[in-house]
Amino acid sequence: MAQLSGETRVLGVIGHPVGHTSSPAMHNAAIAALGLDYVYVAFPVRPEDLGQALAGIRALQIRGLNVTVPHKVGVMALLDEISPEARTIGAVNTIDHSEGRLIGHNTDAFGVMQSLRLDGGLDKLPLRVALLGAGGAARAILYGLLQCPEVENVALLNRTADRAEALAAALDPEGRRVVPGTLDEHSGKVVGQAGLLINSTSMGMHPHPDASPLPDPTCLHPGMVVLDIVYNPLETLLLRQARQAGARPVDGLGMLARQGARAFAIWTGMEPPVEAMRAAALERLGKPSA
Ligand SMILES: NC(=O)c1ccc[n+]([C@@H]2O[C@H](COP(=O)([O-])OP(=O)(O)OC[C@H]3O[C@@H](n4cnc5c(N)ncnc54)[C@H](OP(=O)(O)O)[C@@H]3O)[C@@H](O)[C@H]2O)c1
Structure with missing residues (x-):
């Protein structure tokens, strides 16, 4: 790490817990690669202390923060401004502290769309997309998908159908492009019609690496891109099934x-060194969790 000085500017992440986060590794790698006088640290903030933490950003002149579970929604009421994107998604994952104002952004939609383009080779998305899950990540992903006019139909499948219906109604109120449904043993038919499948459920995540969100993987087919945003482990059972079916697997590291790179650009105004950030996250993920 570069020498810290009286001028060093502070970036960080707030969450509870935050011990597992790979954000410090990613951002400090970016800071080192560009030789900037910044440092990035993790702040564990309990939900009941969120207001004090936000006051602390102002008092300590922290330049910017990432926001992770469980604060992505709660933090919104404490900010001076929220980007239209974050407002529509309904969650903030990045705070830009600029000229005394706290501005909330959401960089997840950008992250996933960039990953689909650059890691998945999709300059244009297919007409039909299947999105599994209706949690926090799904909201940002669905927002990103709906920004693409070429996407005509998104099958939004979730274990709890009510949540899929509520998310579809929130982001596609006229019900023109999003078709909510239940993720179950009958999902294969709908998924098989899609050119792009995205898993945003936590199924397959550590400590359940033998779980797949798809009860029957025979619906996966060549020509399909399969993005699993779970990144621990990096190669999930779903991605192995995709590879075996001749589909193109894309792991969650790119997103x-x-x-993270988008947040870094917001804070520093610099072109982020994405590959250095990706390599640092990969190294961090490779280390056994403490
Ligand atoms: N690559 C990235 O940059 C990135 C970014 C954000 C998140 N993620 C990963 O994405 C995953 C989801 O994160 P999130 O923040 O959206 O979580 P979340 O808000 O808690 O949502 C969890 C989702 O998984 C579903 N689910 C959980 N257990 C299930 C089970 N046993 N069977 C079927 N469905 C199940 C939930 O369905 P119900 O509604 O029925 O409970 C819900 O749709 C996590 O693994 C997270 O690490 C990756």
Whole structure:
């Protein structure tokens, strides 16, 4: 790490817990690669202390923060401004502290769309997309998909159908492009019609690496891109099934690095060194969790 000085500017992440985060590794790698006088640290903030933490950003002149679980929604009421994108998504993952104002952004939609283009080779998305899950990540992903006019139909499948319906109604109120449904043993038919499948459920994530969100993988087919945003482990059962079916697998590391890179650009105004960030996250993920 570069020498810290009286001029060093502070970046960080707030969450609870934050011990598992790969953000310090990613951002400090970017800072080192560009030789900037910044440092990035993790701040564990309990939900009941969120207001004090936000006051602390102002008092300590922290330049910017990432926001992770469980604060992505709660933080919104404490900011001076929220970007239209973050407002529509309904969650903030990045705070820009600029000229005394706290401005909330959401960089997850950007991260996932960049990953689909650059890691998945999709200059244009297919007409039909299947999105599994209706949690926090799904909101940002669905927002990103709906920004692409070429996407005509998104099958939004979730274990709890009510959540899929509520998310579809929130982001596609006229019900023109999003078709909510239940993720179950009958999902294969709908998924098989899609040119792009995105898993945003936590199924397959550590400590359940033998779980797949798709009960029957025979619906996966060549020509399909399969993005699994789970990044621990990096190669999930779903991605192995995709590879075996001749589909193109894309892991969650690209989205992780690219959402972080977007935040870094917001804070520093610099072109982020995405590959250095990706490599640092990969190294961090390779280390056994403490
Ligand atoms: N690559 C990245 O940059 C990135 C970014 C954000 C998140 N992620 C990863 O994405 C995953 C989801 O994150 P999130 O923040 O959206 O979580 P979340 O808000 O808690 O949502 C979890 C989702 O998974 C579903 N789910 C959980 N357990 C399930 C099970 N046993 N069977 C079927 N569905 C199940 C939930 O369905 P119900 O609604 O039915 O409960 C819900 O749709 C996590 O693994 C997270 O690490 C990756």
